[in-house]
Amino acid sequence: MPNVIIEVSHDRLISQPDNLLARVNDTLWQSGNFKLQSDIKSRIYYPNHVLVGLTDSGDEAFVMAHFYLMPGRDDATIQSLAQRIADAIKAHLQEFESEVPAGNLQICVNSTTLSANYVKQYVEFK
Numbered sequence: 001m002p003n004v005i006i007e008v009s010h011d012r013l014i015s016q017p018d019n020l021l022a023r024v025n026d027t028l029w030q031s032g033n034f035k036l037q038s039d040i041k042s043r044i045y046y047p048n049h050v051l052v053g054l055t056d057s058g059d060e061a062f063v064m065a066h067f068y069l070m071p072g073r074d075d076a077t078i079q080s081l082a083q084r085i086a087d088a089i090k091a092h093l094q095e096f097e098s099e100v101p102a103g104n105l106q107i108c109v110n111s112t113t114l115s116a117n118y119v120k121q122y123v124e125f126k
Contacts, residue, residue, distance in 0.1 A: 001034075001039055001068070001069060001070045001114070001118075001120070002028065002034070002039070002040060002041070002067060002068055002069045002070075002081075003041050003042070003067075003068040004024055004025075004028070004040075004041070004042035004043075004065055004066070004067050004068075004085060005042070005043055005045065005065070005066040005068075006020070006021075006024070006042065006043070006044045006045070006063060006064070006065045006066075006089075007044075007045050007046075007047060007062075007063070007064045007065075007066070008044060008045070008046050008061075008062075008063050008064075009047070009050045009052060009060075009061040009062045009063070010046065010050065010061060011046045013061050013063065013093075013105075014044065014063070014092075014093075015096040016092075016096065017044045019092065020044070020088075020089065020092045021042045021043070021044065023088045023091065023092050024042050024065075024085055024088045024089070025037075025040045025042055026088075027084045027085070027087070027088040028040050028081065028084065028085070031080070031081060031084060033073070033077065033081065052106075058103070059102065059103030059104060060103060060104050060106075061103055061104070061105045061106070062105065062106040062107070062108065063089050063093075063105070063106070063107050063108070064108045064109075064110070065085050065086070065089065065107075065108065065109040065110070066110055066112065067081065067082055067085060067109055067110065067111045067112065068111075068112050068114055069081070069111060069112070069113055069114065070113075070114055070118065071113050071114065071115075071116055073113075078111050078113075081111070082109040082110075082111050083109075085109045086107050086108075086109045089107050089109075090107055093105070093107075
């Protein structure tokens with residue numbers, strides 16, 4: 001654990017999505033809060049239908065990261081991890097700024113602490 005699910009308002013916004021996922025995973029790993037690199041999982045989804053505000057002007061966009069963690073971390077640690085994700089997304093977008101459509105962008109990160117009843121099983125296929 002953790003799981004990071006990134007929703008992006010349109011597919012033109014994120015150039016090189018694999019690089020963004022690698023950046024997010026690396027920044028979480030560098031935090032020193034996780035035992036195994038393979039515990040950090042991330043993915044990107046593009047919703048079929050999006051509306052930001054009341055009209056579809058096309059100049060408003062968002063990147064919303066949902067960050068799921070096992071219980072046991074204090075608020076300061078969770079806030080720090082969420083900020084790391086937001087900073088990684090921003091850095092990625094700034095790196096490829098020439099490919100990002102003009103307009104206003106909201107980067108949001110929400111953390112969710114999972115239930116103590118969360119189940120994860122390892123299965124090895126050969």
